[in-house]
Amino acid sequence: MRILAIDYGKKRTGLAVTDPLQLIANGLTTVETKDLETFVLDYVRREPVERIVVGQPRQMNGQDSENMCRITPFVNRLRKLLPDMPVELFDERFTSVLAHQAMLESGISRKARQNKALVDEISATIILQGWMEARHR
Numbered sequence: 001m002r003i004l005a006i007d008y009g010k011k012r013t014g015l016a017v018t019d020p021l022q023l024i025a026n027g028l029t030t031v032e033t034k035d036l037e038t039f040v041l042d043y044v045r046r047e048p049v050e051r052i053v054v055g056q057p058r059q060m061n062g063q064d065s066e067n068m069c070r071i072t073p074f075v076n077r078l079r080k081l082l083p084d085m086p087v088e089l090f091d092e093r094f095t096s097v098l099a100h101q102a103m104l105e106s107g108i109s110r111k112a113r114q115n116k117a118l119v120d121e122i123s124a125t126i127i128l129q130g131w132m133e134a135r136h137r
Helices: 033-046 068-081 095-106 116-136
Strands: 002-007 012-018 025-032 049-056 087-091
Touching (some): 002 033, 033 049, 033 068, 049 068, 087 116
Parallel strands (some): 002 049
């Protein structure tokens, strides 16, 4: 079964997913946040998903960032709509910075690096990879 990761944003949300053996995290897509709930529900109906990991934005001092006021209600709705699906938060500090760095190192063009949807998808992939690494520790 797959694990789905979400990098929740005010306007756009990046999504990533593991392969069925949960060995590799891959970018899935970016969706408008207003369409996120519908997308996730459709996805978990089509694909075998074991759990959902949502990036938890934190400040440097460990406090939740201002985006948590949008993420918490979303997570609570998911938990009600998918009562048998574990939905957990995972610290996403620095994922946008790491996404930009990964894009630079991969040789992606300057124009492509300005694609915020791509940054969101890569950020979701980094969240998922971090979650997978933490689970194996």
